[in-house]
Each structure stands twice: as C-alpha cells, then as structure tokens.
Amino acid sequence: MITFDTEIRVWYVDTDQMGIVHHSNYIKYYEEARSAFMRHIGVSYADMEESGVLMPILKVESEYKRPAKYDDLLTVRLIIKEVPTARFTGEYEIYNTSGELLNRGLTVLGFLNKTTMRPCRAPQWFVDLLLKNGLKSDK
Amino acid sequence: MITFDTEIRVWYVDTDQMGIVHHSNYIKYYEEARSAFMRHIGVSYADMEESGVLMPILKVESEYKRPAKYDDLLTVRLIIKEVPTARFTGEYEIYNTSGELLNRGLTVLGFLNKTTMRPCRAPQWFVDLLLKNGLKSDK
Amino acid sequence: MITFDTEIRVWYVDTDQMGIVHHSNYIKYYEEARSAFMRHIGVSYADMEESGVLMPILKVESEYKRPAKYDDLLTVRLIIKEVPTARFTGEYEIYNTSGELLNRGLTVLGFLNKTTMRPCRAPQWFVDLLLKNGLKSDK
Amino acid sequence: MITFDTEIRVWYVDTDQMGIVHHSNYIKYYEEARSAFMRHIGVSYADMEESGVLMPILKVESEYKRPAKYDDLLTVRLIIKEVPTARFTGEYEIYNTSGELLNRGLTVLGFLNKTTMRPCRAPQWFVDLLLKNGLKSDK
Numbered sequence: 001m002i003t004f005d006t007e008i009r010v011w012y013v014d015t016d017q018m019g020i021v022h023h024s025n026y027i028k029y030y031e032e033a034r035s036a037f038m039r040h041i042g043v044s045y046a047d048m049e050e051s052g053v054l055m056p057i058l059k060v061e062s063e064y065k066r067p068a069k070y071d072d073l074l075t076v077r078l079i080i081k082e083v084p085t086a087r088f089t090g091e092y093e094i095y096n097t098s099g100e101l102l103n104r105g106l107t108v109l110g111f112l113n114k115t116t117m118r119p120c121r122a123p124q125w126f127v128d129l130l131l132k133n134g135l136k137s138d139k
Numbered sequence: 140m141i142t143f144d145t146e147i148r149v150w151y152v153d154t155d156q157m158g159i160v161h162h163s164n165y166i167k168y169y170e171e172a173r174s175a176f177m178r179h180i181g182v183s184y185a186d187m188e189e190s191g192v193l194m195p196i197l198k199v200e201s202e203y204k205r206p207a208k209y210d211d212l213l214t215v216r217l218i219i220k221e222v223p224t225a226r227f228t229g230e231y232e233i234y235n236t237s238g239e240l241l242n243r244g245l246t247v248l249g250f251l252n253k254t255t256m257r258p259c260r261a262p263q264w265f266v267d268l269l270l271k272n273g274l275k276s277d278k
Numbered sequence: 279m280i281t282f283d284t285e286i287r288v289w290y291v292d293t294d295q296m297g298i299v300h301h302s303n304y305i306k307y308y309e310e311a312r313s314a315f316m317r318h319i320g321v322s323y324a325d326m327e328e329s330g331v332l333m334p335i336l337k338v339e340s341e342y343k344r345p346a347k348y349d350d351l352l353t354v355r356l357i358i359k360e361v362p363t364a365r366f367t368g369e370y371e372i373y374n375t376s377g378e379l380l381n382r383g384l385t386v387l388g389f390l391n392k393t394t395m396r397p398c399r400a401p402q403w404f405v406d407l408l409l410k411n412g413l414k415s416d417k
Numbered sequence: 418m419i420t421f422d423t424e425i426r427v428w429y430v431d432t433d434q435m436g437i438v439h440h441s442n443y444i445k446y447y448e449e450a451r452s453a454f455m456r457h458i459g460v461s462y463a464d465m466e467e468s469g470v471l472m473p474i475l476k477v478e479s480e481y482k483r484p485a486k487y488d489d490l491l492t493v494r495l496i497i498k499e500v501p502t503a504r505f506t507g508e509y510e511i512y513n514t515s516g517e518l519l520n521r522g523l524t525v526l527g528f529l530n531k532t533t534m535r536p537c538r539a540p541q542w543f544v545d546l547l548l549k550n551g552l553k554s555d556k
Binding site: 148150151152167170171174178183184185208209210 | 317
C-alpha cells in the first residue's frame with residue numbers, strides 16, 4: 001500500500017454561497033493529489049500522455065463528512081492498494097489542520113492508447129515505479 | 140418515480156487537454172439538473188435557502204461511459220425514486236444527441252437548518268411539490 | 279456592427295461565499311456567447327479548430343457594475359464592430375431580466391495555424407460569414 | 418511599491434482542448450496571489466470579511482503573452498503601487514520557471530460594508546499593514 005499526502009490550499013473561487021467549498025472541487029483535489037504523487041515519484045502525468053497513454057476517468061465516488069472553508073490548508077491523502085493492470089484505483093481522505101476527516105473518495109482510471117484510442121494495460125514503467133515506491137505486488 | 144430531462148450545452152472551458160469534457164463537470168451538470176427541475180416544479184433552490192433550509196451534498200457517485208465533447212448538447216436526466224425525509228437522493232443519466240449514454244450518477248443531499256446548522260427533515264412544501272409532480276409516497 | 283444576444287443561466291457552482299457570481303465566470307460567459315454566436319451563423323468553433331485554425335485569447339477586460347445571483351437568467355450581448363484580420367475583437371454587455379447592466383467586457387482573440395502554431399489571418403470563410411450576417415466591411 | 422511573488426502549480430482541470438491553460442484561470446491566479454499576500458502579511462481575507470468588509474471586484478484586465486501548460490510551476494507576482502482608499506489596485510505578472518512572462522494583469526477591488534452593502538473606505542488596519550510592509554504613503 002502506498003500512502004501519499006499533499007497539501008492543497010482552498011481558494012476563494014472554490015467557495016459557494018453556502019459559505020463552504022463547493023462539492024465539485026473535491027474531484028479536482030483528488031486529481032491534483034494524483035499529479036503531486038506522480039511528481040513525487042519522479043515523473044509527470046504529462047510524461048504519461050507524451051509516452052502515448054491517456055488515463056481517462058471511469059468512476060468517481062465522494063463522501064462529504066464536514067465542510068472545508070476558504071483559506072483552509074487541506075491534507076489530501078492518496079492511498080493506492082492495488083498494482084494497476086487495466087485500471088488504476090486510488091482512494092482519498094481529506095483532512096483539515098485539526099486532523100478532522102472532511103471527505104473520503106475513490107477514483108478508478110483506465111489506460112488508453114492515444115493513437116488507437118483503445119484501452120490498454122498500465123505501462124510497465126509506471127507499474128515498476130509504483131512497486132519501487134512501496135506498492136506490493138499481489139503475487 | 141419522477142423523470143426530468145434538461146439540456147445542457149458543453150462549454151469550451153469545460154474541456155481539458157484530452158480533448159473531452161473534464162470529469163469534474165458532470166458533478167456540476169447533476170447540480171444544474173436539480174436546479175432546472177426545481178424551476179420546472181415552480182420553485183427555485185434559492186427559495187429553499189431563503190426559507191431557511193440548506194441542502195449540503197453528502198455523497199456523489201459518477202460512472203463515465205463515453206466522453207462528451209465541446210459544443211455537444213447533452214440531455215441530463217434526473218430520476219427521483221424516493222420521497223425525501225432526512226435525505227434527498229437523485230440519480231442521473233447523461234445522453235448525447237445520438238442517444239448514447241455517456242454518464243450515470245447519483246447524489247445524496249441532506250437538509251440543514253440554516254440558523255442552527257443542524258440536520259433537519261425535508262420541508263413539507265418540498266415533499267408536497269414532489270408528490271404533486273408524480274412521486275409516489277411509499278406508504 | 280453585429281449584435282447578438284444569448285441567454286445564460288447562473289449555476290450554483292458559480293456563486294462564491296459573497297453570495298454572488300464569482301467574477302471569473304464572466305470570462306466564461308463571454309466565451310460561451312461567442313460559441314452561441316458561431317452556432318447561430320451556422321458553424322461551430324469546433325469547425326474552426328478542425329479546419330486547422332485555433333483562436334487563442336490575447337486580451338480580456340471586464341468591468342463589474344452590479345452582481346449577478348444564483349439562478350438569474352442573464353442576457354449576454356456580443357457586439358462585433360470590426361471585420362477581423364489578424365485579430366477578432368468582441369465587446370460584451372451582460373444584463374439581468376430587469377434590464378440592468380451588470381457587466382461590460384472586451385476580448386481580443388488571435389488566429390493561429392494549428393500545424394505551424396504561427397499567427398495567421400482570419401479564415402476567409404469566417405470573414406464572409408460575418409459580412410453575410412451584417413458586419414460592414416471597412417472599405 | 419510592494420512586490421510579492423507566489424508560486425502556483427497548474428492543475429490538469431485548468432487545461433482546455435487547445436492543450437494550454439484556459440484563459441479564465443488567470444483571473445483565479447490573481448485572486449489566489451492576493452490571498453497568499455494577505456497570509457504573508459499576517460491576516461486572511463477571511464478576517465477582512467469577518468470584520469464586516471467585503472472586497473468586490475470592479476475591474477479586471479488580462480493580457481496573454483505565452484501559454485501556460487499542465488504541471489507548470491508559475492510565479493505570480495503581485496505589485497501594489499498605491500495606498501488603497503476607496504479602491505485597491507493590484508498589478509500582476511505571471512512567469513514560468515524559464516523566467517518567461519506569460520501574462521500581465523490588473524485588478525481593481527472596492528470595499529463594501531457587509532451590513533449596509535454600501536461602498537466604504539479601506540479599513541485603517543489594512544492600510545497600516547500595507548504601509549508596514551513597504552508601501553509608501555503618497556503624502
């Protein structure tokens with residue numbers, strides 16, 4: 001299992017007239033957590049796309065426990081439990097600075113060959129990087 | 140069961156560098172489908188807030204089947220199956236003009252007393268409006 | 279001069295904790311007004327991109343007179359005064375249903391050859407469409 | 418004159434199908450630069466609102482020189498030249514890590530009494546903080 005924390009500051013634009021962060025933004029926070037994790041393991045998701053593989057989203061789930069507010073510094077925890085083959089699953093926990101759990105989420109992404117636009121398997125270099133960074137192979 | 144269709148045009152800003160609609164926008168489409176439904180039954184969600192009841196989101200689920208593109212005219216179908224008590228559950232199906240299912244979703248919202256900021260039940264006038272518009276009471 | 283009105287509904291997500299539409303959204307409204315105008319004259323901006331011409335933004339100006347609110351039905355007026363050559367200039371006026379002017383804006387876009395990524399002139403078919411739809415040539 | 422630099426990472430969601438950052442995002446970057454500056458001088462814009470003063474935007478200008486891309490680390494420079502009285506003017510320069518100027522901007526904000534919703538002057542504590550942080554009084 002890989003656990004990776006990244007900090008995200010709540011912007012004013014992401015609030016709504018209820019005075020809290022609009023729920024659609026958590027989906028963006030999950031995505032930026034994945035981007036930050038990629039940078040952390042030494043690649044960029046841009047490299048993935050340049051290598052000819054797109055990662056379209058297949059599924060999102062999000063549970064809202066407590067609201068986030070403008071200017072809050074959130075910790076977005078990305079949890080990776082499975083070695084990706086046809087799909088890459090990430091789980092998320094979002095905490096405020098008091099350590100309260102605000103949100104829990106899940107994303108499932110696929111891998112798509114950019115040329116054929118057909119589903120493909122996770123690139124081996126990506127799997128290797130995940131294994132190198134602490135993910136245990138199922139075998 | 141209530142089924143309500145609303146049309147939403149895809150804006151350029153909602154595309155991403157994959158050339159398709161960014162997945163976070165579907166969450167906004169669900170919300171606007173709810174807003175359009177409220178207008179259709181003769182109220183505005185603004186009326187709900189002015190009457191002292193907020194409807195914070197508790198849960199979102201979204202499954203992505205096929206991409207939407209810039210300038211597409213989407214049909215967002217809102218499906219309401221249950222009379223809301225403490226929670227209001229909506230299901231969604233998003234179609235393109237070819238009738239292809241692009242996305243399926245679910246949202247669960249709560250009801251919050253704006254003054255006490257405590258959970259409350261669905262306002263009776265809202266339940267009555269839903270029943271008047273075709274929702275069957277469970278009893 | 280071409281004057282083209284399009285209606286845009288304010289979405290909940292576009293409000294902020296001040297209880298009004300966040301100012302960044304007006305820039306999106308201008309863009310969607312251009313898209314709606316393109317559809318009105320029988321093309322799509324997607325056609326422009328497919329024909330090999332991108333229209334990157336060069337300049338935006340926006341003046342905020344009165345706030346827009348959630349669920350407001352806005353009229354976004356696009357005003358085109360000049361036949362585009364290297365640049366395409368649009369002016370905007372945004373009104374609420376009471377006819378109050380909420381916002382005034384300006385955008386300048388360039389034309390870019392998608393293959394060479396070098397600036398180019400407005401495609402003749404686009405200029406012809408504008409002339410056919412009421413724009414007067416300067417000559 | 419105050420010059421304050423803040424770093425902003427480009428998120429995937431902020432790209433569009435042209436493969437670059439959508440122009441509306443720069444307006445958000447300006448806002449977050451102001452928020453970061455407020456934190457830097459020891460307050461939060463949330464404090465401003467809690468003290469009863471809103472700062473609605475009156476004017477935005479933005480000039481786009483070069484595109485920003487996904488995952489770019491941008492430096493957003495906020496430049497404050499004038500002691501605010503009825504208005505607070507900020508200028509912006511956005512650079513990539515190669516030091517290239519991507520964008521230039523300007524914002525003018527007003528001050529609004531939250532209770533009366535009437536324009537008011539800049540709170541003295543805010544003016545004092547700006548003077549303490551290097552802004553020269555005109556007198």
